């Protein structure tokens with residue numbers, strides 16, 4: 001091939017590595033494009049799609065960032081492990097909220113977002129061909145790491161009849177024996193289900209029996225409603241012998257952009273992840289760690305306030321859609337709602353596309369979270385209650401009414 005180097009013209013074809021082609025196809029292309037097109041028509045799209053808190057980070061946390069950002073001592077490379085004071089604040093948070101004792105050094109590791117930790121965990125633990133048990137539907141960020149690790153993915157369906165908990169008895173024992181890792185996430189994104197202590201005890205037993213490491217993703221474990229109590233996987237007797245819990249400032253304190261999180265629990269798992277991360281990453285910017293410490297120490301009132309806010313929003317949507325004859329199970333936790341597509345013969349993606357076109361309301365089709373997400377829709381409660389009511393009003397006006405209540 002003739003290479004043209006003169007005049008800056010150099011015609012080399014740049015090809016990405018083949019492994020990038022192994023990632024699942026992105027199912028939201030059409031929805032993203034339609035959203036832009038609908039907005040271009042001048043429609044004020046109400047996006048109930050992405051789960052990114054709309055309320056800002058509390059001012060005292062921002063003030064702590066600003067205060068500590070001034071000092072040049074805080075501008076150096078941070079240790080990937082996390083500052084001892086940051087790790088201690090996390091240990092105190094677990095002691096105060098869950099009665100769990102953690103040793104800050106070996107049992108807690110800082111992460112620049114739990115996505116970057118849970119997403120890379122397979123690379124630190126799983127050999128090619130070993131099985132990872134993964135929920136379906138699930139948070140999509142679990143998938144690329146499993147693929148990069150050449151793991152064999154065995155999906156565990158989350159079904160409504162099982163309260164969206166995986167049925168461990170359905171996992172064939174020869175698969176369980178080859179499994180190295182199980183991913184779990186409660187309160188769950190996208191199904192908004194919570195785990196029970198009994199279920200988590202069953203998980204610990206199962207993991208011990210088959211020698212499976214459990215990675216429990218728990219960014220919403222303080223975000224529960226009604227009579228539900230916050231629950232950490234590490235509270236379960238024996239959990240620390242087999243697993244770790246990922247947690248994050250992102251959803252707790254409206255800090256998604258800050259990239260501040262951690263993993264806690266089994267020291268061997270944390271050691272393996274540390275060995276990977278220390279080679280590919282740096283730690284969290286120190287002023288962010290200072291700000292997080294402050295939030296973890298004084299955050300109880302703020303978290304309660306946010307829970308009341310999300311609960312109020314949830315109730316507005318549940319009541320509004322119920323009046324239109326939709327079947328809307330109230331979420332037990334997270335700021336999501338998970339509900340069946342109200343038209344039985346319609347799949348989630350066409351339904352969401354049509355709804356967006358007709359109403360300017362964007363909700364996420366469940367199919368984007370896995371095969372067993374088909375037939376469902378996810379609503380993110382990350383807009384204010386007036387806008388949620390407006391969304392319901394538009395849905396009503398567009399005629400998405402299924403079983404109108406009888407007049408009194």
Ligand SMILES: *Cc1c(COP(=O)(O)O)cnc(C)c1O
Nearest residue numbers: 113114115139189219248250261
């Ligand atoms: C939002 C979310 C996370 C990621 O949080 P970051 O700490 O911001 O990376 C992880 N898991 C689930 C299930 C989430 O919904």
